[in-house]
Amino acid sequence: MLSEGFHDVPAGAAAAIVTSLEMFERPAPRPEVENPGWTLRRMPSPTIEEYRALYTAVGRDWLWFMRLRMPDAELAALLADPVVEVYRLEAPGGELGILELDFLEPDTCELAFFGVTKGLVGGGAARWMMNRAIELAWSxxxxxxWVHTCTFDHPNAPQFYMRSGFKPFRREVEIIEDPRLAGLAPLDSAPHIPVIRPA
Known part of the structure; x- marks a missing residue:
């Protein structure tokens, strides 16, 4: 347990506050855009290259890194597992979204990854995709x-999840090697998180 007060984060690392949220019954669907022209398509057993391209397109600005540093064999096995479902949101203009549901834990679904590319933020696509996520999970x-989000993500993410029916239950601090300095993400990604290089 961290004591109250400030704690140094090493140069070359990045730190986030992680909030986990959960729901125990299916909520009523939230209002959504009608006939938006978006398509949600399942990607059964996507290749590593297909998956990482989608993951990077959505997560670049939020410093998503977990699937980029996961060994190829481990990621391939995960994507081939029938209890892991990956969906691709496709929208006019080439905008994209990712929805990943993980049913590995008995009686539980984790919303492992969820997000849309910059051109869809604020336009209703995330709400539309969340309604589909809730339908799929509770089917x-x-x-x-449950889901977790962090301060690397969009600042409205916790409120979005709470409006969707999730309730926060845990808060953690995560310290990681900065993926930009590790070569996993471009140096200009996630500009809201300054890079601090080791001396």
Whole structure:
């Protein structure tokens, strides 16, 4: 447990506050854009290259890194697992979204990754995709649906999840090697998180 007060983060690292949220029953759907022209398509057993291209397109500005540093064999096995479902949101103009549902834990679904590219932010695509995520998760015999977000993500993410029916239950501090300095992300990605290089 961290004591109250400030704690140094090493140069070359980045730190985030992680909030986990959960729901135990399917909520009523939130209002959404009608006939938006978006398509949500499942990607059964996507290749590593297909998956990482989508993951990077959506997560570049939010410093998503977990799937980029995961060994290829481990990621390939995860993507081939029938209890992991990856969906691609396609929108006019080439904008994209990713929805990844993980049913690995019994009676549980984790919203492992969820997001849209910059051109779709604020236009209703995330709400539309969240309504589909809730439908898909609760179409299985689960008892709990959960997600975590962090201060690397869009600042409205916690409120968005809470409006969707999730309730916060845990807060953690995560310290990681900065993916930009590790060569996993461009140096100009996630400009809201300054890079601090080691001396």
């Amino acid at each position: 299985r015999p689960i008892k709990r649906f």
